Amino acid sequence: xxxxxxxxxxxxxxxxxxxxxxxxxIMYFTTGDPARIMLGSMxxxxxLEQAREEMGLNKSYIAQYADFLTDLLRLDLGTSYVSKxxxxxEVVTRAPYTLRVAVLALAISILxxxxxxxxxxxxxxxxxxxxxxxxxxxxVSMPNFWVAxxxxxxxxxxxxxxxxxxxxxxxxxxMPCIAVSLSGAAAFARQTRSSMLEVIxxxxxxxxxxxxxxxxxxxxxxxxxxxxxxxxxxIGTRVGNMLGGALIAETVFSIPGMxxxxxxxxxxxxxxxxxxTAMIICIWFSICMLLVDIIYAGVDPRxxxxxxxxxxxx
Amino acid sequence: MENQISSIKKTSxxxxxxxxxxxxxxxxAGLVFIVLLIFIMIxxxxxxxxxxxxxxxxxxxxxxxxxxxxxxxxxxxxILSRLIYGSRISMEIAVLSVALSATIGITIGAIAGFYGGKxxxxxxxxxxxxxSIPVLILSIAIATSLGPGVTNTILALAISVCxxxxxxxxxxxxxxxxxxxxxxxxxxxxxxxxxxxxxxxxxxxSPMIVNIxxxxxxxxxxxxxxxxxGLGAQPPSxxxxxxxxxxxxxxxxYPYMITSPGVCIMLSVLSFNVLGDGLRDALDxxxxx
Amino acid sequence: xxxxxxxxxxxxLVVEYRTDGGVIHAVNGFDLSLKKGEALGLxxxxxxxxxxxxxxxxxxxxxxxxxxCSGSIEFxxxxxxxxxxxxxxxxxxxKISMIFQDPMTALNPxxxxxxxxxxxxxxxxxxxxxxxxxxxIEMLEMVGIPGERYSEYPHQFSGGMKQRVIIAMALACNPExxxxxxxxxxxxxTIQAQVLExxxxxxxxxxxxLILITHDLGIVAEMCEKxxxxxxxxxxxxxxxxxxxxxxxxxxxxxxxxxLPRINSTARRLRPIKGLMPDPSNLPEGCKFCPRCxxxxxxxQKKNPDFTETTPGxxxxxxxxxxxx
Numbered sequence: 024x025x026x027x028x029x030x031x032x033x034x035x036x037x038x039x040x041x042x043x044x045x046x047x048x049i050m051y052f053t054t055g056d057p058a059r060i061m062l063g064s065m066x067x068x069x070x071l072e073q074a075r076e077e078m079g080l081n082k083s084y085i086a087q088y089a090d091f092l093t094d095l096l097r098l099d100l101g102t103s104y105v106s107k108x109x110x111x112x113e114v115v116t117r118a119p120y121t122l123r124v125a126v127l128a129l130a131i132s133i134l135x136x137x138x139x140x141x142x143x144x145x146x147x148x149x150x151x152x153x154x155x156x157x158x159x160x161x162x163v164s165m166p167n168f169w170v171a172x173x174x175x176x177x178x179x180x181x182x183x184x185x186x187x188x189x190x191x192x193x194x195x196x197x198m199p200c201i202a203v204s205l206s207g208a209a210a211f212a213r214q215t216r217s218s219m220l221e222v223i224x225x226x227x228x229x230x231x232x233x234x235x236x237x238x239x240x241x242x243x244x245x246x247x248x249x250x251x252x253x254x255x256x257x258i259g260t261r262v263g264n265m266l267g268g269a270l271i272a273e274t275v276f277s278i279p280g281m282x283x284x285x286x287x288x289x290x291x292x293x294x295x296x297x298x299x300t301a302m303i304i305c306i307w308f309s310i311c312m313l314l315v316d317i318i319y320a321g322v323d324p325r326x327x328x329x330x331x332x333x334x335x336x337x
Numbered sequence: 338m339e340n341q342i343s344s345i346k347k348t349s350x351x352x353x354x355x356x357x358x359x360x361x362x363x364x365x366a367g368l369v370f371i372v373l374l375i376f377i378m379i380x381x382x383x384x385x386x387x388x389x390x391x392x393x394x395x396x397x398x399x400x401x402x403x404x405x406x407x408x409x410x411x412x413x414x415x416i417l418s419r420l421i422y423g424s425r426i427s428m429e430i431a432v433l434s435v436a437l438s439a440t441i442g443i444t445i446g447a448i449a450g451f452y453g454g455k456x457x458x459x460x461x462x463x464x465x466x467x468x469s470i471p472v473l474i475l476s477i478a479i480a481t482s483l484g485p486g487v488t489n490t491i492l493a494l495a496i497s498v499c500x501x502x503x504x505x506x507x508x509x510x511x512x513x514x515x516x517x518x519x520x521x522x523x524x525x526x527x528x529x530x531x532x533x534x535x536x537x538x539x540x541x542x543s544p545m546i547v548n549i550x551x552x553x554x555x556x557x558x559x560x561x562x563x564x565x566x567g568l569g570a571q572p573p574s575x576x577x578x579x580x581x582x583x584x585x586x587x588x589x590x591y592p593y594m595i596t597s598p599g600v601c602i603m604l605s606v607l608s609f610n611v612l613g614d615g616l617r618d619a620l621d622x623x624x625x626x
Numbered sequence: 627x628x629x630x631x632x633x634x635x636x637x638x639l640v641v642e643y644r645t646d647g648g649v650i651h652a653v654n655g656f657d658l659s660l661k662k663g664e665a666l667g668l669x670x671x672x673x674x675x676x677x678x679x680x681x682x683x684x685x686x687x688x689x690x691x692x693x694x695c696s697g698s699i700e701f702x703x704x705x706x707x708x709x710x711x712x713x714x715x716x717x718x719x720x721k722i723s724m725i726f727q728d729p730m731t732a733l734n735p736x737x738x739x740x741x742x743x744x745x746x747x748x749x750x751x752x753x754x755x756x757x758x759x760x761x762x763i764e765m766l767e768m769v770g771i772p773g774e775r776y777s778e779y780p781h782q783f784s785g786g787m788k789q790r791v792i793i794a795m796a797l798a799c800n801p802e803x804x805x806x807x808x809x810x811x812x813x814x815x816t817i818q819a820q821v822l823e824x825x826x827x828x829x830x831x832x833x834x835x836l837i838l839i840t841h842d843l844g845i846v847a848e849m850c851e852k853x854x855x856x857x858x859x860x861x862x863x864x865x866x867x868x869x870x871x872x873x874x875x876x877x878x879x880x881x882x883x884x885x886l887p888r889i890n891s892t893a894r895r896l897r898p899i900k901g902l903m904p905d906p907s908n909l910p911e912g913c914k915f916c917p918r919c920x921x922x923x924x925x926x927q928k929k930n931p932d933f934t935e936t937t938p939g940x941x942x943x944x945x946x947x948x949x950x951x
Contacts, residue, residue, distance in 0.1 A: 041466030046478060053482040157363075160614070164554065164607035166561045169581060169599040176592050224688070226731040232686045233726075234746040234795065235719035238711075248736045263471030270473075271562060275585075286566050289481055297481055301474050309469050323736055324779040 024327055027320050031313055040092075042305045047091050050298045051084060060292045061104040091298075100299030105291045110299040113284060118303070120190060120280030125269040127200040129262065132207030137254065139208070140215025145242060147220065156216065159209030167268040171202035171275040188277040199276045203268035207261045214257040218250040225249070252323050259315035263308050270304075357619040364615020367608035374605060378424045387415035389422035389575040398591050407597045410580075411587060416594065419575035420601055426576040427605065430491055430569075431557045435549055437495035442502025443545075447533045449503065450510025457507070464500045472497045476559055480568040487576070490569045494556050505548055509541030543620040550613030554606040561602050577602050632700075633835050634660040634683070634803060639697035641678050641859075644690065648907040652678045654859040654914075656697070657933065660852075662802070665829065665836040667846030667867075669882070670856035671903055676839045677727070678859075680805040684718055702802070720750040723796040724805040728812045729788035733780040740766075740776030743795045750799045765794040769824060786817035793825060800832055807839045822849065843886060847871060855879045858904055858914040861933070865940035875942040877919050913945065921946050 058074040059066070066074075075081050079090055094101065100110035139159070143152040178198060179187035186195050222228065223246060231245040232238075270282030277283070281300050288296035320326045358364055377384060386406075393413035401408045407416040449460040470478075476493040483489035513536050522532050538545075561578030563569035570576035572583060577598040584594035641653035653675045660666050668676050681687045683699055685706060699706040701722065706714070723746070726732040734742060743765055744758040753761070763773035769790040780788060789809060796804060809825065810818040826849055829836055838849055846853055847867060854864040855878065863876035874880050881899035901918040904910055910917060916926040925945050933943045 037462075038466055038469050041463075042469050045466060045470065049478045049482050160363075160607060160610055161603070164558075164610055165603045166558050166565070166578070166581070166599070168562065168565050169595070169602065172581070172585065172588055172595050173599070176588060176595070180589060180592070226726055226728060227734040229681075229686055230724075230726060230732045230792070230795075231734065231745075233684050233718055233724045235715050235717070235749050236745065237715055245734050245737075249734065264473070267471050267473030267562075271565065274566075285477075289477065290567050292481070294481075297478065301470075301478050304474050305470050308471055308474075312469065324738075325735060325781050328779070328781065 024320065027327060028317055031316050035309055035313060038309055039306065042309070043092060043095060043302065044088065046298060046301050046305065047088050050294050051087065053294065057104065057294055060294075095302065100302065101295035103288070103296050104293045105288075105296075110295055113296075114281060114299060114303055117279060117281045117284050120278050121266070121269050121273065121282060122307075124196065124199050124203060124272060124278065124280065125262075125265045127196065128203035128207065128269065129258075129265050131200055132204040132211055132261070132265075133258065135204070136208035136211025137215045139212040141219055141242065141247070143212065143216040144219035144223065152216075155212060159212045162205045162209035163213075165206070167202055167206060168271045168275055170205055171198065171272050174198045174202055175275065190278050195276070195278070199269070199272040199278060202272050202275070203265060206268070207265055210257060210261055211254065214254050215250065218253045219246060222246045222250045248322060252319065255315055255319050255322065259312050262311040262315075266304050266308060354619045358615055361615040361618065363611045364619075367611035367615065370604060370608040371612065374424055374428065374608070377421055378428055381421050381425060385415075385418035385421040387418040389419045390414065390573050391418070398587070400591075400593055408591075408593050410583065410594055416580075416597055419580060420577065420597060423575035423577045423580065423598070423601070424605075426487060426570055426574060427557060427560065427578075427602070430487060430494070430560045430576070431553045434491045434494035434498070434556050434560070435553050437491065438497075438499040438552070439502050439545070439549060441495065442499035443506045443538070445499070446503035446506025446508075447510055447537060450507035451514060451529060451533055451537070453511075453514075460503070461507075464503060468500050473559060473562060476563060477566065477568060480563055485568050485571050487570050487574070490560055490563055493563070493568075494559055497559070498552055498556060501548060501552065502545070505544050506537070506541055509544070510537040513537045513540045543617075547613050547617045547620065550609050550616060554609035554613065557602060557606050557609070632659055633662045633664075633702065634658070634837075635698075635700040636679070636683070637698050637700070639679065639682060639699065640695040641675070641682055641687065642693050642695055644693060650906045651909055652692070652859055652906060653682065654909070656859070656861060658854060658861065658864075660803070660835055660837065663833050663835055664852060665838060665850040666852040666854060667850035668837055668839045668854050668856055669841065669843060669846055671841060673903060673906070674856045675859035675906075676856050677807050679856075680724060680807050680837065680839060683805060684722060684724055685714055686718070686724075716750070719746040719796075719801075720799045721801055722803045722805065723799065723801040725789075725792050725796045725807060725809045727808040729785055729792055730812065732792055733788055735780055738777045738779055739783065739791045740778075743791065743798055746795065747798050761798065762794075765798050766791075768797075768828070769794045786813050786821060789813060789817075789821055790824070793821070793828070797828060797832065797834070801834060803835045803837070804829070805837050805839070808841070809838075810845065811840070811842075825849070843871075843882060855882070858906065858909060860914060860943065861941075862915065862943045863941065865937075869937070869940040873937070873940065875936055875940065876915075876944050877921055877946070878915050881918075913943075 056071070057078065057080060058071045061078075062070055062074055079087060082090070098111050100114065102109055103113070136159075139155045143155045146152050175187045175198065178185040185198055186192070187198075189195055219242075223242075227249075228241060228245055231241045236245065269280070270285060272278070273280045273282030274286050281303070285297060285300040287293075288300070391414060393409065395413065396405070396409050397411055397413040399405055399409040399413075405415050405417065407420065409415055410419070445460055445464075449457040467475075476497040479493035479496055480489055483492060510533065516536075522536065560569055560576075561581065564576055564578030565582045567582070570579045572579060580598040581595055581602075584591075584598065587594050636656055636658040639653055639656040640651075643650040643652055656675075656679055658666070658679075668679070670676055678687065678692070681692075682694055683701075683706065685694075687694070694707060697707070701717070706717070709717070733739065740759070740762050744755075744762040747753060747758045747761050748755070751758075759776070763776060766773050766776065771787060771790055771794070775783075780791070783791065789812075793809070796806075806825065810821050813821060822845060825836075828834070836849070838846065840846060851867055852865070853867050853870040854861045855870065855876065856862070857878050863870065863874075863879050865873075869875075870879060874883060878899070881897075884897040885899060887896055899918055900920075904914060904917065910927070911930075912928045913919070913922075913926045913931055916922045919926065923945070929945070931943050931945045933941050935941050
């Protein structure tokens with residue numbers, strides 16, 4: 024298990040390297056002149072040239088990437104073209120808000136989605152199954168930001184229960200978290216239902232029943248642990264959506280997190296900020312995927328021993 | 338005993354699939370809505386009571402009325418007409434981006450699966466890296482770099498979602514690759530492209546068609562989100578996501594402006610999702626029970 | 627009629643599977659009785675409804691689609707079909723346990739085999755964790771698996787070893803009745819012999835009654851005193867092993883023997899039974915075996931024969947043997 028984690032950690036290095044190349048390249052071949060964006064349309068050609076020199080924009084692609092990478096390793100994400108602030112510093116102060124929303128939303132969606140899926144699977148073809156599946160179909164089909172707007176409309180503007188904007192109290196997080204978690208909960212419910220149905224038909228479930236295990240335990244102990252394996256995969260892939268959703272929800276609820284920062288940067292074509300925030304989000308995402316893989320191995324002994332076997336051969 | 342149940346009646350496969358699909362009322366409702374959407378798209382010019390950019394400053398911020406069924410926006414444009422024209426843009430983005438990404442993905446997957454070895458390894462590691470970037474972030478990055486607009490949105494979406502197609506195709510090609518009929522095809526000198534097209538692609542047909550319907554839905558959502566962050570279709574385009582974005586500022590006083598475009602997006606995505614779901618169940622009934 | 631030593635008494639059991647494609651008559655009026663300590667072989671083709679009967683006894687049929695329509699299953703004087711679910715839990719794995727056909731899929735892949743064997747012990751006996759563990763290790767060693775493999779997972783075992791684990795699991799609570807559903811079909815021939823021998827010994831040692839479901843007459847001859855031949859969800863012939871093997875009465879049983887290769891036989895060719903088992907969703911009206919029967923006559927098509935005793939303890943369901951034809 025320990026070796027598995029180490030191996031998986033090491034795998035993170037080439038992945039992050041690749042991601043940094045990809046993000047750098049996408050931004051490198053961008054339209055528009057960063058120097059022009061920074062200095063505005065009034066700048067003279069000489070000023071522009073000087074700025075390009077300072078920013079290292081005249082260097083080759085490889086040299087620029089090397090600069091980007093070494094800066095990245097020193098936790099330097101560059102400076103914003105617009106505000107001239109250090110991007111990493113800005114990210115550090117804003118990240119907690121984004122992470123709070125994303126993590127809470129993930130937790131909520133797991134807590135709602137998995138039980139809902141199990142109820143649907145164990146009551147297949149009943150109204151409970153139909154209702155929960157229809158509801159989750161509906162939730163995966165709504166844009167996050169629209170859900171957020173509807174929530175604002177209902178709970179802030181009509182009922183006045185919750186604050187529409189800001190981060191002044193814990194109440195402010197309720198709507199953003201719900202807005203982000205709904206589609207995830209729906210996805211988890213659907214996945215839980217289908218893998219649970221798959222598992223329920225397996226022979227070892229019949230074996231468990233034949234042993235005299237009570238129905239509840241059959242489902243939760245024997246069924247759930249097996250059904251969890253594909254569910255974990257879906258949770259992993261949904262983490263990306265959660266992070267993205269959190270960024271978007273922030274803008275609706277005016278939460279001063281990375282989303283607002285990034286979206287302002289998009290409108291200003293503030294490339295270092297976009298690049299930096301994208302990079303940070305990818306790092307988070309990769310760490311989450313790493314955790315998912317570790318949980319995966321924790322649940323499924325076959326994955327653990329697969330690694331052990333490879334180890335012996337190699 | 339249980340095994341016999343599944344093999345009780347073997348009618349022709351296509352008939353059986355359509356029969357099962359038509360038994361699924363939800364999927365059929367989705368299909369009907371999609372057909373309706375296509376109809377609206379084609380006849381938008383006849384159906385829309387006003388032009389999508391037709392401004393009427395004497396009638397701004399009007400709630401739903403007989404004259405403007407869904408009301409007017411801040412520039413006095415008829416929301417219903419804009420939604421009708423918007424169906425074209427939303428569908429165009431979704432369908433074209435999915436077609437493009439399926440083509441790219443299938444090609445990558447076919448190459449990786451068929452040739453295996455180093456090429457496969459290289460392509461798969463590339464996809465690993467690719468998928469370490471959340472789809473929304475990747476499309477935002479690409480769209481930022483390409484600049485806003487409908488065409489660029491299509492490109493950004495297509496590039497972001499192609500890995501799922503590549504993986505599906507690769508898996509299918511790999512299962513087919515070592516089968517005996519491929520050996521047979523090889524022995525009569527069929528070339529690689531022919532083998533892939535004639536044997537591997539049909540084998541992947543069911544999961545592919547399901548994935549296509551599902552990604553159309555999710556691409557619509559991502560496209561709307563891109564519009565929302567200011568990267569998708571630009572004003573005055575009546576793209577639904579862009580309409581929502583514009584309406585955001587008026588949520589306090591004119592909430593009707595955000596409901597109708599959102600409902601349009603939701604219903605379209607929902608239709609594709611339930612159809613995809615229905616197709617999966619119909620194509621592979623084993624998965625259903 | 628009531629025999630004190632009667633352990634299991636199935637009467638007129640009817641089980642149907644209800645699907646979109648129609649109703650499948652899996653078990654049609656099944657009668658069976660078993661005394662304590664007896665071993666009964668349930669023989670028949672794949673799909674004859676043998677497994678369904680076993681699962682019906684334990685009430686673990688998947689519902690839907692399976693439905694027990696009528697009949698009674700008396701076990702130690704109680705009708706299992708009328709028992710509450712809570713009482714049924716006390717019987718499953720404790721008084722009656724089952725060995726499944728495919729050892730590859732019958733074990734939970736994410737739990738250690740030790741935990742899986744210990745589970746019924748802990749459910750049915752109020753014992754501590756360590757006692758259950760001790761019992762489990764005992765059981766493992768009894769089936770020839772070293773106790774240190776307690777915390778290994780199913781994928782680390784071969785097919786034969788897995789079947790031993792399953793047998794250990796089934797016997798962990800000293801059941802009165804063991805239902806073994808084709809326990810050796812999925813195994814290699816050499817391992818089959820080992821597993822069978824082990825089962826025979828354990829049965830003797832623990833004085834467990836056994837219903838052995840199989841399509842292999844050789845295994846029945848080795849293990850069972852009593853035999854019941856199943857065809858299309860009905861018992862067509864039952865009796866002692868001697869009755870069935872040496873005084874074969876039903877044409878289907880005859881057919882089964884004729885389709886076996888025998889070294890000392892003078893016949894040069896095997897004689898397989900013609901045709902296929904009838905479609906269980908569309909059973910013939912009269913005798914179910916009639917369409918394939920070489921002796922079929924008019925009455926066979928019209929009337930389903932009764933189950934009659936020819937010699938004491940030897941029952942046959944055939945018009946011809948009854949003398950009606």
